[in-house]
Amino acid sequence: MFNLKQVYSQVTFALFTIILEVLGLPFELMALILPVDRILDMFRTTANVWGDSCGAVIIAKSEGEVLNV
Helix, strand or coil, X not given: CCCHHHHHHHHHHHHHHHHHHHHCCCHHHHHHHHHHHHHHHXXXXXXXXXXXXXXXXXXXXXXXXXXXX
16 A cells, blocks of 8 residues: 655655765764654644644635634
């Protein structure tokens, strides 16, 4: 089964590898970066869901829908 989270994880790993190489930093820093990125990803997801919810409410209100929030 296709799992988008695994694809994102692999892309993140590849991008961090390239960035570390370009900056001339040791590959071992990946062990410090990935756990922090995981936490930041959770915050990005939360902000994205909140923004999408607010946008949906604004559009619904502009179209005259009655919301029981």
